[in-house]
Amino acid sequence: MTGFGSEELITIGVLARASGLTPSALRFYDDCGLLIPARVDGATGYRYYSESQCARAVMIRQLRGIGVPLEAISEVLAGDVGRAEQLLDAHVLELRRRADDAAVVARAIKGTLGDEATAQVALSAATLAAAIEQVRAAAARTDEIPVLAGVLVEAGAGSLTLTATDRYRLSTRTIALRRPVGDWSLVVDAGDLASIGSWLHAVEEVTVAAAEGVLVLAGGGTELRCRTIDEPFPDYRAMLGGLAPVLTRVVVARDKLLEMIESDDDTIVFSVDEAELIVSRHGGHAGRLPAAVTGPGVELAFAPTTLTPAIRAALGPEIMLDIAAPDLPILIRSATDGDLTTLAMPTINPKGQTHDHHNRIAG
Known part of the structure; x- marks a missing residue:
């Protein structure tokens, strides 16, 4: 097919094979404005690209392959060489920092291979600090229901899980x-966990163990103890397992969404x-985000x-919003990393009328 001028147009399938991207990825990058087709057939909706767009598609695949966020890719491709180099250098430094954290964990694992199961957990202090902040x-x-002012910490099956609601x-x-x-497992006072953040950032590795009435953390020659709450924690696994089927799934850039919702002024x-998520408040100020x-x-x-802390804590450059209904919890996850899962309950409907206050995620 010949496009504008004399340049031949190619189908999305041909571009996918030439660039190493899938057709669904190319459609996603069209929605995001990163790689817009040269022509879209008005009758069929088929996308056609110029052969010269293949180089841009390959570069997008390479940048995504090393984890560069979508908004940074847009700047890298904008044509400002100096800005592009600055962004890439910053990204590589972040990758190196994460690799250093991974090396700390790997050394701890290698030192314990072959050991029998113990009650003591060893892990990167930075990883634990991030998990505490996210959860x-x-x-x-408030301590109206004391156990809900705590964080459930569970060890077992080769993992440490933190949960709060x-x-x-x-x-x-x-x-x-x-x-x-x-x-x-222990339910640990959330305030005590918040107070150890600066200490965790000052040490490389930390061990975590359960003791009677306390959670014991040790690292860098220091031992700290966090108070526990002696009440049963809600069965969150049953809550997650009992969620209604997902009807609508939205994948959107996390940082761009966060910019739009950071203010606590009004209902979001x-x-x-x-192909977009429209974000507004009852007072107006609508913004539009490309979305899959x-x-x-x-x-x-x-x-x-309710919503802003959940988005702020989410992992990764893109997040996935799974929606069952306007009055049921939405599931918020990274589009690529399943380690962190958050539920957020819509407490006010789009017409401005409050839901029944008993309509909660838990209890």
Whole structure:
């Protein structure tokens, strides 16, 4: 097919084979504005590309292959060589930092290979600090129901899992340990966990163990103890297993979404369309984000104190929003990393009427 001028146009399948990207990825990058087809057939919707766009597609694949976020890719491809080099250098430095963290964990694992299961967990202090920050935001801020002001810490099956819920949000993060670990669990005071953040950032490796009435953490020659709450934690696994079927799935850039919802001023309204997420407040100020959408359009709303911490804590450059209905919890995950899962309950519907206050995630 001949396009504008004399340049031949190629189908999305031909470009996919030439660039190493899948057709679905090319459609996603079209929706994101990174790689817009040279022509779209108005009758069939088929996308056609110029042969010269293959080089751009290959570069997008290479950048995504090393984990560069979508918004950074857009800047790299914008044509400012100096800015592109700055972004790539910063990304490589971040990869090196993460590799150093991985090396610490690997050394700890190699030192314990062949050991029998123990009650003591060894892991990267930076990884634990990040998990605590991501999860504890979902803990209740009052002790009206004491156990909800805590974080459930579970060891076993080669992993450490942290979970918190205030009945309107639920966050759970699993850290793979890849070593034998004895089974134990404690509900730890969320305030105590918050207070050890600076200490965790000052040490490389930390051990975590359960003791009577406390969680014991040791590292860098220092031992700290966090108080526990002696009450049964809600069965969050049953909550996750009992979620309604997903009707609409939205994949969107995390940082761009966070910019739109950071203010705590008013109710946040999501309107999902074919290829975008429209974010507004009851007072106006709509913004539009390109999104990969599967399923029908939907509108739902949130109190900012429920939604914003959940998006802020989410992992990865893109997040996945699984929506069952406007009055049921949405599931928030990384589009590529399943270690952190968050539920957020829409507490106010798009018409501005509050839901029944008993309509909660937990209890």
